[in-house]
Amino acid sequence: GGDSGGRMPGGRGSGGRAAGLGASAPAVARWLGDIRTYFPASVVQVMQRDAIDRLGLSALLLEPEMLEAVEPDVHLVGTLLSLGKAMPETTKETARAVVRKVVADLEKRLESRTRATLSGALDRSARTSRPRHHDIDWDRTVRANLKHYLTVPGRDGGEPTGTIVPERLVGHGRAARSAKKEVVLCVDQSGSMAASVVYASVFGAVLASLRTLSTRLVVFDTAVVDLTDQLADPVDVLFGTQLGGGTDINRALAYCQSRITRPADTVVVLISDLYEGGIRDEMLKRVAAMKAAGVEFVTLLALSDEGAPAYDRDHAAALGALGAPAFACTPDLFPDVMAAAIEKRPLPVPDPEPRP
Structure with missing residues (x-):
């Protein structure tokens, strides 16, 4: 959603520092995505290639020291993925490594x-109150029904006995x-x-x-x-x-x-x-x-x-x-x-x- 005038946010010449991409990355990712809505595919491809050059992404992906200058984060991943097929083949493996690092950090967190x-x-x-007989969890059922303990008089004057009335059955689930x-x-x-x-x-x-x-x-x-x-x-x-x-x-x-x-x-x-x-x-x-x-x-x-x-x-x-x-x-x-x-x-x- 959202709208775009086709104008690249935070546009910089190729001399800009790629390390500064982080703050503008959300807007860049949105722009890279939105231009597909408003322009034909042939125009989109040209605009995205231009974005790669103007944002210094090619240098970022090709030079290890540039990668060290930028802390890869979710927004950088979004920007890289937004480039889609416009990303040069020579940079795709490096881009994948950047994405994998961010994903690994997120998984750890x-x-x-x-x-x-x-x-x-x-x-x-998974626990159910209407289990079939062989699915009843008797330990949980007894504990859940202790308050329903009844004393029953013994037969023919014998000793009274106690019993638990299982008003609620608890099942093991599947x-x-x-x-x-x-x-x-x-x-x-x-x-x-x-x-x-x-x-x-x-x-x-x-x-x-x-x-x-x-x-x-x-x-x-x-x-x-x-x-x-x-x-x-x-x-x-x-x-x-x-x-x-x-x-x-x-x-x-x-x-x-x-x-x-x-x-x-x-x-x-x-x-x-x-x-x-x-x-x-x-x-x-x-x-x-x-x-x-x-x-x-x-x-x-x-x-x-x-x-x-x-x-x-x-x-x-x-x-x-x-x-x-x-x-x-x-x-x-x-x-x-x-x-x-x-x-x-x-x-x-x-x-x-x-x-x-």
């Missing part, structure tokens, strides 16, 4: 807490090797969502590593691409994206909806600024239908440290009215949001930022 939080949520959600829940990450890859795409790819890989969670990752602009088969390596996922272009949320949700087999055990996470280029009413009907079928639907306006971006407030309000409040989510909050969705608890929606 986010993985352990995400795994612990979601594993606990999955264990709790076998640990089976998937208890399904998660679909549906990620907008327009230029303004670059940082969110990076974080979603890392989280997608972490979620996919949990044996009791079945994870699908879908990215979209006006087309829909299912990257689930690449989730073992988030770097492969990122290089399978193409940041920029239009947005058709309705088409993406239609694809996700078609892949849901167990609605009551499924969480769909739409990560988008909600600037819809598709059919608005169809998009909302699709969300309503999924929720009516039992799907937990989460709308994140961003998955990044920067807070709420520009977004379509009318669409956000319409989704909120359907019971799918739209809010920006930091990477540190994401595990708690997912745990709440898995357990069907109210989401920990942060306080909204005051409007200017």
Whole structure:
């Protein structure tokens, strides 16, 4: 979403220091993505090649000392991915190394807490109050019903006996090797969502590593691409994206909806600024239908440290009215949001930022 006049932000001549790219990287990533919406492919290719030269990215990727001068971060990754096919072949391996370093740092920061939080949520959600006889967890059932202890008079004047009335049965849930829940990450890859795409790819890989969670990752602009088969390596996922272009949320949700087999055990996470280029009413009907079928639907306006971006407030309000409040989510909050969705608890929606 968003608009662009085709003018490169923070434009510098080739003599500018590449080390200064960090502060302007979000705007650069957005611009590189948005020009695909407003210009034909032949013009886009020329403009992107010019961007590589003017921003000094070629030098950055070719010279080790330049790489040392810049601290690779999420926004630099977004900028590199936004270049797409315009990136020279000679720099692609170096770019991949930069992306891998950032991804490794993010995994180190986010993985352990995400795994612990979601594993606990999955264990709790697996326990059922209506288990079949061979699925009953007798230890938990006894402890859960101690308050229902009754003394029963003995027969023919014999000693009274005590018994526990199991008003609530607690089950083991399914076998640990089976998937208890399904998660679909549906990620907008327009230029303004670059940082969110990076974080979603890392989280997608972490979620996919949990044996009791079945994870699908879908990215979209006006087309829909299912990257689930690449989730073992988030770097492969990122290089399978193409940041920029239009947005058709309705088409993406239609694809996700078609892949849901167990609605009551499924969480769909739409990560988008909600600037819809598709059919608005169809998009909302699709969300309503999924929720009516039992799907937990989460709308994140961003998955990044920067807070709420520009977004379509009318669409956000319409989704909120359907019971799918739209809010920006930091990477540190994401595990708690997912745990709440898995357990069907109210989401920990942060306080909204005051409007200017």
